[in-house]
Amino acid sequence: MERTLSIIKPDAVKRNLIGHINQLIEKNNLKIIASKTHKLSKNEAESFYGVHKERPFFNSLVAFMTSGSVQVQVLEGENAIVSYREIMGATNPEDADEGTIRKLFAESIEANSVHGSDSSENASIEIAFFFSGLELI
Numbered sequence: 001m002e003r004t005l006s007i008i009k010p011d012a013v014k015r016n017l018i019g020h021i022n023q024l025i026e027k028n029n030l031k032i033i034a035s036k037t038h039k040l041s042k043n044e045a046e047s048f049y050g051v052h053k054e055r056p057f058f059n060s061l062v063a064f065m066t067s068g069s070v071q072v073q074v075l076e077g078e079n080a081i082v083s084y085r086e087i088m089g090a091t092n093p094e095d096a097d098e099g100t101i102r103k104l105f106a107e108s109i110e111a112n113s114v115h116g117s118d119s120s121e122n123a124s125i126e127i128a129f130f131f132s133g134l135e136l137i
C-alpha cells in the first residue's frame with residue numbers, strides 16, 4: 001500500500017469536474033482517504049512548486065494555481081504513485097494517452113487539471129504540506 005498527493009487544479013474545479021475525476025481515480029482502484037477544498041496563497045504555490053522556480057513558466061504557473069480553489073486529496077492503493085501518474089497522463093495533454101484525465105479534461109500544458117506526486121519522497125513531503133496526521137487516520 002502506498003499514498004500519493006493529488007491536486008485537482010483550478011481549471012478542473014471551475015468546470016465542475018471533481019466528480020468526473022474522482023470517478024476515474026476510484027475506477028482505477030485508488031481510495032480517496034482524505035480530501036479538502038483549499039485556495040492556495042501566492043506563498044504556498046511558490047513553495048509547493050519551488051523546484052520549478054528557475055523555469056520560464058514559474059510565475060504563470062503560480063498565477064494559475066492561485067486563480068481559484070483546488071481540491072487536495074490523499075490517494076491510497078497498490079503502487080499509488082505510479083498508478084496515479086498513469087491515470088493522469090502526460091503533462092502536455094497533446095501527448096497524453098486516450099482515457100487519461102489530462103487527455104479528457106486538460107485545457108493546456110499549464111491548465112492540465114491535476115497534479116500527482118512523482119516519487120515516494122515527494123509524496124511524503126507533499127502530503128505533509130497539506131494534511132496533518134489527524135486528517136489521515
Ligand code: GDP
Nearest residue numbers: 057060061090091109110111112114115116118
Ligand atoms: P507534472 O509532474 O506532470 O505535473 O509536470 P511538471 O512537474 O514538469 O510541471 C509542473 C506543472 O507546471 C505542470 O503540471 C503544469 O501545470 C506546469 N507546466 C509544466 N510545463 C509547462 C510549460 O512548458 N509551460 C507552462 N505554462 N506550464 C508548464
